[in-house]
Amino acid sequence: MTRRSETLLALAGAVLILVLAYAVPWLRFVLTIALAKGLAVLGILLLLRAGQVSFGHALYLALAAYTVAFGAVLVPEALLLLPAAALLAGIVGLLIGLFVVRYREIFFGMLNLALSMVFYSVLEKFYALTHGADGIRLPPVTFLGRPLAGESGEWTVLGLALVLALACGALVRVALASPLGEALAGIKTRETRLDFMGVSPKRVLLAAYVASAVMAGFAGAIIALTTRHVTPALSYWTTSGELVFIAILGGAGSVIGPFLGAAAYELTRVYAAATFANAWQLVLGLVLLGVIVFAPGGIWGMISSRRRAA
Amino acid sequence: MAWLSENGILVGLALLDGLSYAAAVFMVAVGLNLVFGVLRVLNVAHGSLYAIGGYTAASIGLFAASLGAPPWLGLPILLAASVLVGVVLGPLIERLLLRRMQDREPVLQLLVTFALFMILEDLQKLVWGVQPVVFDAPLKWLGTVDVPFGTDVIPFTAYQLYVLPGVALATLAILAYVLRYTLTGRMVVAVTVDREAARAMGIDAAKVTMLTFTVGAALAALGGALAAPTVSLVPGVGASTIVLSFAVVATAGLGQIEGAAVAALLIGLGRSFAVYVAPEFEVVVPYAIMVAVLLFRPQGLFGVAETRRI
Numbered sequence: 001m002t003r004r005s006e007t008l009l010a011l012a013g014a015v016l017i018l019v020l021a022y023a024v025p026w027l028r029f030v031l032t033i034a035l036a037k038g039l040a041v042l043g044i045l046l047l048l049r050a051g052q053v054s055f056g057h058a059l060y061l062a063l064a065a066y067t068v069a070f071g072a073v074l075v076p077e078a079l080l081l082l083p084a085a086a087l088l089a090g091i092v093g094l095l096i097g098l099f100v101v102r103y104r105e106i107f108f109g110m111l112n113l114a115l116s117m118v119f120y121s122v123l124e125k126f127y128a129l130t131h132g133a134d135g136i137r138l139p140p141v142t143f144l145g146r147p148l149a150g151e152s153g154e155w156t157v158l159g160l161a162l163v164l165a166l167a168c169g170a171l172v173r174v175a176l177a178s179p180l181g182e183a184l185a186g187i188k189t190r191e192t193r194l195d196f197m198g199v200s201p202k203r204v205l206l207a208a209y210v211a212s213a214v215m216a217g218f219a220g221a222i223i224a225l226t227t228r229h230v231t232p233a234l235s236y237w238t239t240s241g242e243l244v245f246i247a248i249l250g251g252a253g254s255v256i257g258p259f260l261g262a263a264a265y266e267l268t269r270v271y272a273a274a275t276f277a278n279a280w281q282l283v284l285g286l287v288l289l290g291v292i293v294f295a296p297g298g299i300w301g302m303i304s305s306r307r308r309a310a
Numbered sequence: 311m312a313w314l315s316e317n318g319i320l321v322g323l324a325l326l327d328g329l330s331y332a333a334a335v336f337m338v339a340v341g342l343n344l345v346f347g348v349l350r351v352l353n354v355a356h357g358s359l360y361a362i363g364g365y366t367a368a369s370i371g372l373f374a375a376s377l378g379a380p381p382w383l384g385l386p387i388l389l390a391a392s393v394l395v396g397v398v399l400g401p402l403i404e405r406l407l408l409r410r411m412q413d414r415e416p417v418l419q420l421l422v423t424f425a426l427f428m429i430l431e432d433l434q435k436l437v438w439g440v441q442p443v444v445f446d447a448p449l450k451w452l453g454t455v456d457v458p459f460g461t462d463v464i465p466f467t468a469y470q471l472y473v474l475p476g477v478a479l480a481t482l483a484i485l486a487y488v489l490r491y492t493l494t495g496r497m498v499v500a501v502t503v504d505r506e507a508a509r510a511m512g513i514d515a516a517k518v519t520m521l522t523f524t525v526g527a528a529l530a531a532l533g534g535a536l537a538a539p540t541v542s543l544v545p546g547v548g549a550s551t552i553v554l555s556f557a558v559v560a561t562a563g564l565g566q567i568e569g570a571a572v573a574a575l576l577i578g579l580g581r582s583f584a585v586y587v588a589p590e591f592e593v594v595v596p597y598a599i600m601v602a603v604l605l606f607r608p609q610g611l612f613g614v615a616e617t618r619r620i
Binding site for chain 1: 418
């Protein structure tokens with residue numbers, strides 16, 4: 001697929017989101033969450049390109065969400081909270097990344113999982129500070145000085161998420177086509193070759209890891225601003241699993257995949273939860289199985305193969 | 311030393327608790343490790359098998375008790391229930407799902423087990439509900455034992471003192487014997503080391519895989535069944551068990567049976583000491599141990615570093 005048609009598709013998607021959010025008001029919330037998760041999944045996509053699965057990126061999601069929740073007490077300005085949360089996620093990502101990029105495959109996945117679970121239990125156990133499993137309600141937040149609440153607040157956060165999604169999507173698209181992206185793919189196929197070429201696989205993976213942490217940070221901040229309530233569940237390993245799930249559901253072939261996947265995931269979840277109150281996980285599990293068995297390229301794979309055939 | 315004499319009972323309790331806890335964790339982790347060795351898939355749904363084993367044992371036990379069965383029957387029921395779960399679910403999952411995925415990307419294989427986890431988790435809620443299930447007949451029937459510890463005497467349940475560690479030790483001995491000295495065991499080891507070569511030697515790898523998976527599933531179920539009398543079963547018990555046994559397996563090194571026992575002991579004791587000394591860190595300790603081990607031995611305590619493919 002050419003760069004131009006992908007750009008057009010992304011812009012068309014953005015317009016579609018705005019139209020849907022206008023026509024069906026309750027979809028605004030769902031779409032904002034979907035965009036946020038898509039952002040986090042973009043980072044997962046980078047790591048997947050290197051053949052590595054992180055079962056712990058919920059850590060950065062929760063870290064950023066709690067940063068917003070705590071930071072809002074001091075500085076209740078969304079435009080400052082958002083970058084601050086992402087920056088903190090990036091710094092923590094760099095520190096953890098220095099450690100985890102030495103490991104591959106199962107160990108990489110498990111170390112990430114372990115660290116996110118450590119964070120989860122810290123959030124849950126230090127009740128005095130975090131209110132444990134009850135979580136924290138976000139204090140009122142402003143956007144450019146005006147209160148971020150009500151319908152205009154919802155639109156503002158949706159707009160923020162959309163802008164971030166387009167910007168990060170474009171950046172990842174460029175990064176994947178750059179030597180860095182090729183090197184990432186090299187880690188998956190034959191890491192030793194990169195060494196021979198004088199490229200440090202660890203450094204390449206670290207760059208991707210920090211980028212993925214920052215994007216998960218943006219996602220966490222948006223989620224905190226949307227739900228206005230943060231709980232330790234954001235850091236639980238099933239949330240990380242969900243992100244990997246969305247990556248596969250959407251398809252790892254394009255930067256549009258994560259957003260398609262996230263939208264499909266959130267919509268399925270809303271409908272499944274409404275229709276089968278106690279079995280929405282079961283429905284999602286079946287959907288995931290179906291995708292893996294019958295459409296390994298994900299939703300994006302289905303679309304692009306049809307286009308190629310036509 | 312003054313601290314020790316004052317808190318002697320605590321240390322003793324932590325030791326005993328840790329031992330029985332390590333025994334249950336070992337059962338799950340060793341099954342996970344066996345399955346990983348042969349299938350090269352980290353089975354996320356392994357924790358669900360643990361939960362289902364516990365629930366099945368509790369249901370059968372409670373049903374038998376309602377028919378007026380003598381309390382000693384509780385113990386064989388635990389064993390029978392886990393064999394039942396292993397023999398029914400093991401081959402089903404392996405044949406219908408995992409075998410089809412054998413030649414696919416490792417990421418996809420991992421996600422298949424994640425999907426399975428989601429499905430089983432909800433099925434379990436549909437069957438057993440969300441109310442805690444308690445089946446402590448075996449625990450009560452065996453009564454308590456006074457364990458002398460220094461100058462103190464600690465009353466501890468005989469079930470946790472003898473049955474749990476006893477079954478774990480027996481499992482360890484049987485597995486070690488079977489894998490080293492029987493033909494079937496050697497075939498399992500052969501498939502673990504090199505699937506292709508094993509097939510070339512005339513080993514029916516598909517059959518070995520199915521057998522191993524069934525045994526692994528039964529071990530997870532047995533772990534759950536054994537733990538059932540000591541805890542009340544609630545939704546989510548599978549999810550927390552699986553991350554703990556991941557930690558054990560990663561600490562031990564992949565494919566290590568005796569190593570899993572040592573790691574389970576290390577992590578079980580570490581966790582129970584945390585419960586008595588610093589309860590906030592209870593959940594953190596297993597991962598702290600794992601990270602500390604992996605920092606110095608990236609392949610785990612007993613793992614053998616794989617030579618890099620060039």
